[in-house]
Amino acid sequence: MIxxxxxxxxxxxxxxxxxxxxGDMRVPVRLFADASLxxxxxxxxxxxxxxxxxxxxxxxxxxxxxxxxxxxxxxxxGGVAASRFPDGVISPGAIGYDINCGVRMLSTRxxxxxxxxxxxxxxxxxxxxxxxxVGVEGQIRLSARQLEQVCREGxxxxxxxxxxxxxxxxxxxxxxxxxxxxxxAVSSRAMQRGxxxxxxxxxxxxxxxxxxxERIFDxxxxxxxxxxxxxxTLQLHCGSRGFGHQICSDYVRQFQxxxxxxxxxxxxxxxxxxxxxxxxxxxYLAAMACAANYAFCNRQVLxxxxxxxxxxxxxxxxxxxxxxxxxxxxxxxxxxETHEINGKPMQVCVHxxxxxxxFGPGHPDLPAAYLSIGQPVLVPGSMGTSSWILVGTEASxxxxxxxxxxxxxxxxxxxxxxxxxxxxxxxxELEQKGIQIRARSMSGLAEEAPQAYKDVDAVVExxxxxxxxxxxxxxxxxxxxxx
Amino acid sequence: xxxxxxxxxxHTADLAxxxxxxxxxxxxxxxxxxxxxxxxxxxxxxxxxxxxxxxxAPDRESLLVRWVEEQLYLIEVEKxxxxxxxxxxxxxxxxxxxxxxxxxxxxERQIKxxxxxxxxxxxxxxxxxxxxxxxx
Numbered sequence: 001m002i003x004x005x006x007x008x009x010x011x012x013x014x015x016x017x018x019x020x021x022x023g024d025m026r027v028p029v030r031l032f033a034d035a036s037l038x039x040x041x042x043x044x045x046x047x048x049x050x051x052x053x054x055x056x057x058x059x060x061x062x063x064x065x066x067x068x069x070x071x072x073x074x075x076x077x078g079g080v081a082a083s084r085f086p087d088g089v090i091s092p093g094a095i096g097y098d099i100n101c102g103v104r105m106l107s108t109r110x111x112x113x114x115x116x117x118x119x120x121x122x123x124x125x126x127x128x129x130x131x132x133x134v135g136v137e138g139q140i141r142l143s144a145r146q147l148e149q150v151c152r153e154g155x156x157x158x159x160x161x162x163x164x165x166x167x168x169x170x171x172x173x174x175x176x177x178x179x180x181x182x183x184x185a186v187s188s189r190a191m192q193r194g195x196x197x198x199x200x201x202x203x204x205x206x207x208x209x210x211x212x213x214e215r216i217f218d219x220x221x222x223x224x225x226x227x228x229x230x231x232x233t234l235q236l237h238c239g240s241r242g243f244g245h246q247i248c249s250d251y252v253r254q255f256q257x258x259x260x261x262x263x264x265x266x267x268x269x270x271x272x273x274x275x276x277x278x279x280x281x282x283x284y285l286a287a288m289a290c291a292a293n294y295a296f297c298n299r300q301v302l303x304x305x306x307x308x309x310x311x312x313x314x315x316x317x318x319x320x321x322x323x324x325x326x327x328x329x330x331x332x333x334x335x336x337e338t339h340e341i342n343g344k345p346m347q348v349c350v351h352x353x354x355x356x357x358x359f360g361p362g363h364p365d366l367p368a369a370y371l372s373i374g375q376p377v378l379v380p381g382s383m384g385t386s387s388w389i390l391v392g393t394e395a396s397x398x399x400x401x402x403x404x405x406x407x408x409x410x411x412x413x414x415x416x417x418x419x420x421x422x423x424x425x426x427x428x429e430l431e432q433k434g435i436q437i438r439a440r441s442m443s444g445l446a447e448e449a450p451q452a453y454k455d456v457d458a459v460v461e462x463x464x465x466x467x468x469x470x471x472x473x474x475x476x477x478x479x480x481x482x483x
Numbered sequence: 484x485x486x487x488x489x490x491x492x493x494h495t496a497d498l499a500x501x502x503x504x505x506x507x508x509x510x511x512x513x514x515x516x517x518x519x520x521x522x523x524x525x526x527x528x529x530x531x532x533x534x535x536x537x538x539x540a541p542d543r544e545s546l547l548v549r550w551v552e553e554q555l556y557l558i559e560v561e562k563x564x565x566x567x568x569x570x571x572x573x574x575x576x577x578x579x580x581x582x583x584x585x586x587x588x589x590x591e592r593q594i595k596x597x598x599x600x601x602x603x604x605x606x607x608x609x610x611x612x613x614x615x616x617x618x619x
Binding site: 044046070071072073074077093096097098133134135189192193202203204242245246248249252253256257260268269270272410411412413414415416440441443444 | 497599602616
């Protein structure tokens with residue numbers, strides 16, 4: 001059991017567990033938290049999992065833990081690990097089963113007042129246009145050849161097939177396409193699971209949400225993103241569906257052998273890894289890129305359906321119903337990036353699991369519109385609470401391998417949430433607050449109750465105080481479609 | 484005496500179940516019963532189908548994961564569950580099962596995958612036990 005006394009308080013919101021804490025640690029663990037979020041992090045297995053992750057071979061720096069951390073499996077949700085390229089390792093469990101689970105946000109010029117009376121219809125239309133639920137299949141049926149194209153092309157496939165606008169692609173992390181993708185590294189089972197799920201939201205904590213911009217904190221940056229106080233935005237949270245789940249399952253299983261083959265000793269089998277340049281490591285990177293591209297394309301197709309919903313409900317009722325993409329970012333991904341480590345540029349494979357890339361101003365990977373302000377960091381809250389738009393900073397490059405938080409972070413188990421909260425009552429409470437909810441099941445709604453999550457505002461304060469992100473805008477929810 | 488016990492245990496974000504059974508063969512079956520309970524699997528009137536499943540793995544834990552993965556795959560892709568099964572372990576870390584599948588009602592809960600997190604099959608007072616963590 002890890003106690004507060006085991007940490008060294010190295011900066012106002014940065015806490016470190018040194019390598020002396022446990023004999024097998026190769027690097028320290030560094031947690032971004034205030035006193036309250038530190039206490040929250042100690043309530044489950046999060047920090048033990050971060051310490052286990054610090055035993056991975058070839059790490060280039062500390063394991064970084066975000067304030068929204070919670071217990072996962074193998075690697076904590078809200079964790080970042082950078083392994084040296086080419087002599088480090090890649091760990092599928094440190095990326096997660098929902099490869100490239102991520103968030104996309106779009107801005108509008110629709111003022112809340114003019115759309116207020118249509119929110120009920122808009123929630124219903126989004127629910128109808130964007131298929132959601134467990135194992136749900138979409139309108140698109142991909143042939144094997146088309147699925148391979150999606151694997152290779154990501155969002156570009158959506159552009160070629162009239163599901164995207166050019167600006168959508170430009171405003172997507174890595175332009176929605178990871179080059180290393182190779183469908184030959186993907187199992188037939190994954191292909192089977194992926195062929196009918198493109199353009200679907202899925203279930204669990206995935207959602208579509210309409211928000212209103214409540215407050216702008218940085219006018220020039222907000223202008224660059226097309227944000228205006230009092231106007232609506234749209235968020236999408238989902239990933240690579242069964243396609244990515246199967247790829248991760250396949251490789252976690254295969255890597256059990258790889259870990260033995262390369263004589264890698266680990267405290268948890270879910271952390272299994274392989275050298276980045278080994279045949280196993282290269283195959284996983286190629287398959288992971290396929291899932292990442294599938295997820296980018298999935299969010300893009302859902303965006304197209306959301307645009308149809310907006311047009312159906314708002315055309316002729318508001319002056320401009322267009323949805324303009326602000327950004328699309330992954331929060332479960334492994335990427336080879338260049339970071340300055342000990343004063344020298346070094347290539348590393350940054351594993352982000354429940355953590356968002358947060359590159360600062362001037363980074364060459366940013367689109368022209370954001371080059372001077374930094375990369376948008378999208379931080380959804382829990383259902384019924386604020387969401388945030390932040391930007392990455394130079395300090396995030398130095399302190400967190402260019403990463404920031406990804407959400408509020410759970411604090412209550414699903415089991416306890418269902419015991420504590422009644423889905424139908426929660427639905428009434430949220431609707432009384434003026435939030436339209438569309439949910440497949442009341443028990444699923446209870447599991448995702450705001451009480452089950454940390455305070456997203458406190459999480460944001462920590463990353464801002466740590467200097468790894470800057471506030472741009474705060475949003476208030478108006479309509480939520482739960483997967 | 485043969486038995487199967489399982490209970491959901493606390494996990495902040497995902498689902499975890501502790502399963503206990505008299506021996507390894509029962510433990511596999513117990514994992515299936517637990518999965519059915521977690522998913523609240525409801526079979527709908529339909530034609531039953533029979534299929535043979537053969538699995539091999541380097542160790543018992545991996546075999547347990549593969550066994551559960553087989554069911555998760557069938558549930559998602561074919562919308563069918565295992566209504567009944569007979570199971571044999573001809574060699575250590577190998578299994579052959581005859582399963583009877585049937586259509587299932589739409590699910591309200593998603594299980595993305597079964598993990599290896601902290602997975603170890605241990606001896607307990609009257610048999611074997613393991614904790615399975617599912618990504619949801």
